[in-house]
Amino acid sequence: MLSKNTVKFIKSLHQKKFRNEEQRFFVEGEKSVLEVLNSSFQVSILLATPQFLENHQLEVSKSSCEVISVTQNQLEGLGQYQSNDSALAVVKMKSNESFDFPLGQLVIALDDIRDPGNLGTIIRIADWYGIHHLVFSTQTAEFYNPKVIQASMGSFTRVKFFYGDLAQIFTKWNSPVYGAFLDGENIHQMNKLEPGVILMGNESKGISSDLENLVTKKVTIPGFGEAESLNVAIATAIISDNFKRLLS
Amino acid sequence: MLSKNTVKFIKSLHQKKFRNEEQRFFVEGEKSVLEVLNSSFQVSILLATPQFLENHQLEVSKSSCEVISVTQNQLEGLGQYQSNDSALAVVKMKSNESFDFPLGQLVIALDDIRDPGNLGTIIRIADWYGIHHLVFSTQTAEFYNPKVIQASMGSFTRVKFFYGDLAQIFTKWNSPVYGAFLDGENIHQMNKLEPGVILMGNESKGISSDLENLVTKKVTIPGFGEAESLNVAIATAIISDNFKRLLS
Numbered sequence: 436m437l438s439k440n441t442v443k444f445i446k447s448l449h450q451k452k453f454r455n456e457e458q459r460f461f462v463e464g465e466k467s468v469l470e471v472l473n474s475s476f477q478v479s480i481l482l483a484t485p486q487f488l489e490n491h492q493l494e495v496s497k498s499s500c501e502v503i504s505v506t507q508n509q510l511e512g513l514g515q516y517q518s519n520d521s522a523l524a525v526v527k528m529k530s531n532e533s534f535d536f537p538l539g540q541l542v543i544a545l546d547d548i549r550d551p552g553n554l555g556t557i558i559r560i561a562d563w564y565g566i567h568h569l570v571f572s573t574q575t576a577e578f579y580n581p582k583v584i585q586a587s588m589g590s591f592t593r594v595k596f597f598y599g600d601l602a603q604i605f606t607k608w609n610s611p612v613y614g615a616f617l618d619g620e621n622i623h624q625m626n627k628l629e630p631g632v633i634l635m636g637n638e639s640k641g642i643s644s645d646l647e648n649l650v651t652k653k654v655t656i657p658g659f660g661e662a663e664s665l666n667v668a669i670a671t672a673i674i675s676d677n678f679k680r681l682l683s
Numbered sequence: 684m685l686s687k688n689t690v691k692f693i694k695s696l697h698q699k700k701f702r703n704e705e706q707r708f709f710v711e712g713e714k715s716v717l718e719v720l721n722s723s724f725q726v727s728i729l730l731a732t733p734q735f736l737e738n739h740q741l742e743v744s745k746s747s748c749e750v751i752s753v754t755q756n757q758l759e760g761l762g763q764y765q766s767n768d769s770a771l772a773v774v775k776m777k778s779n780e781s782f783d784f785p786l787g788q789l790v791i792a793l794d795d796i797r798d799p800g801n802l803g804t805i806i807r808i809a810d811w812y813g814i815h816h817l818v819f820s821t822q823t824a825e826f827y828n829p830k831v832i833q834a835s836m837g838s839f840t841r842v843k844f845f846y847g848d849l850a851q852i853f854t855k856w857n858s859p860v861y862g863a864f865l866d867g868e869n870i871h872q873m874n875k876l877e878p879g880v881i882l883m884g885n886e887s888k889g890i891s892s893d894l895e896n897l898v899t900k901k902v903t904i905p906g907f908g909e910a911e912s913l914n915v916a917i918a919t920a921i922i923s924d925n926f927k928r929l930l931s
Contacts, residue, residue, distance in 0.1 A: 565907030623928045659813030669920045676921045680871045
């Protein structure tokens, strides 16, 4: 049975302050909840409709979480989805663990990406291209924001991430940093590159000048029309696609 | 001076029904309003702050529209932007004019793209890649929806579009149709193609089976990780990028 306290607890997780205090976040919808049940994340509470519980007995029983059977109406008042006929999971955050540069692989670095939808979409793109490591400046949107989780479509379960000072990290790693600029080398004409960091800048200001000094090579997506720019998630996808093509 | 009737009229344009009856839509924000003033669209009414009118005297005087000076507060109650310190334009729609296949060029065709944000983002991508012609199935989101206009970031002024029966159009054109599928030819390994139609399918159902029969070649963005799919606007960007690379 769903208690008032549980309702209050889940509603508090809409706010970053309480997510940080409780070290919990929530995940909604059948696909994402199944992904998180099958991941290395630890689910604390699963709220699900009888239908979801019947269809996914195996996944639910494998998890040692508290299970609460709820109606669709109850679910829809809790999360941010307008419609949710399946499940919502309360999940324990992972700590902010640093990692070394993964040799032979690509890393995506984000300098102050503020929009949660952009961050979630970039996580999904990273997962598509098998880019398992992401580093974020401390001003980048919060990984556990419900809009990030939603836009990542379950891909948040499959990436490693770290928030920190990008300048310090790049200096320590000493691997090539490819920064996305409007005046760099045409990415269609590049024919050789090494695995390194793909660095994407803030939605309106681009890459900050202290990081620009640490960029090994500026790269640019060639434009053929008159649009002044591309959305940062779109640009991340196109650059990742070109890098994987060149490195494969 | 801003009359109650004008306020009522602009508010009615939030609804598709009234946009169609009046054959008018609205555009918000400094960048987009300037783009529409400099385009072949006909602006009927310009609501702008004194600051905007002072900064852009030339653009405003070139237009023969009714100009109403308003405060930021008045603007913010009218459109959909939470903040707008510049302008809002009421603009005359263009009619749905068919076009022939533009020889030697690419065309983007959308089969029931329902999300206005996706449609607007795709229009911006088309403009970036110099793809000036788009055709839409009749169930695709409405070009003049405020969310489409917003997401296109002014690029809506630079594309030609037509809503119609895609099967009939493709049959008439008799040009190659490249459809985006999950089981097509790896786009990184293609080395030759002709200008033709890039066909993208609905967000959840993909390309409908009657159009699949008219596809000349299925193309696929190679995945290297575990994400099941990419957002349709992201996929359109990556395919357009590969096509422009191969055709340049």
